Amino acid sequence: MRFLPKLLALALFLPAIAFAQPAPQSEPALRIGGVVGHSLVLTGREVAALPHQAVKVADEKGTPVTYEGVPVFEVLRRAEIPLGKDLHGKSMTLYVMVIASDGYRAVFALPELYPAFSDRSVLIADRRDGKNLPLAEGPFRIVVPGEKRHGRWVRNVTALKIEQPTD
Ligand SMILES: Nc1nc2c(c(=O)[nH]1)N[C@H]1C(S)=C(S)[C@@H](COP(=O)(O)O)O[C@H]1N2
Numbered sequence: 001m002r003f004l005p006k007l008l009a010l011a012l013f014l015p016a017i018a019f020a021q022p023a024p025q026s027e028p029a030l031r032i033g034g035v036v037g038h039s040l041v042l043t044g045r046e047v048a049a050l051p052h053q054a055v056k057v058a059d060e061k062g063t064p065v066t067y068e069g070v071p072v073f074e075v076l077r078r079a080e081i082p083l084g085k086d087l088h089g090k091s092m093t094l095y096v097m098v099i100a101s102d103g104y105r106a107v108f109a110l111p112e113l114y115p116a117f118s119d120r121s122v123l124i125a126d127r128r129d130g131k132n133l134p135l136a137e138g139p140f141r142i143v144v145p146g147e148k149r150h151g152r153w154v155r156n157v158t159a160l161k162i163e164q165p166t167d
């Protein structure tokens with residue numbers, strides 16, 4: 001019984017030790033969650049290993065630039081969003097909330113990203129002119145070929161959340 005107070009003290013102290021551990025070296029990651037079959041967290045390396053497309057676009061100042069990236073659809077597919085013939089009816093109201101590290105957000109309706117609906121590939125870019133994205137943009141940036149205003153070209157993307165209005 002004499003040990004009980006010590007055990008209690010230990011039990012109370014252990015979580016403090018656990019929280020005091022240095023956070024694991026956090027690799028840049030992209031979270032995909034919300035209305036999906038299963039949530040995903042992809043590291044920069046995992047994103048780099050997915051099939052890429054290169055697009056030549058003009059940046060917001062009009063300077064030509066080549067981005068390389070993964071079609072957003074390819075990432076959503078791996079999180080098992082509703083696909084194929086399932087993308088009709090109620091699924092037509094699904095949208096993707098793109099979330100950045102500075103709190104900036106932008107929305108794409110799912111059909112905008114879906115090859116059966118659109119020839120345009122909205123990309124999660126991880127390279128610019130053959131190099132990793134600069135810190136101000138990376139590690140991931142949305143690139144929307146053909147979209148003149150760049151309000152949805154979200155920099156420093158940390159998450160894609162698939163959502164649906166509730167009513
Ligand atoms: N994370 C984040 N991304 C963002 C913004 C922002 O404020 N935060 N601004 C958007 C707007 S309004 C524009 S016009 C473009 C500008 O891109 P640039 O800084 O590469 O020229 O970034 C877009 N992406």
Ligand SMILES: [Mo]
Binds near residue numbers: 150151
């Ligand atoms: Mo903008």
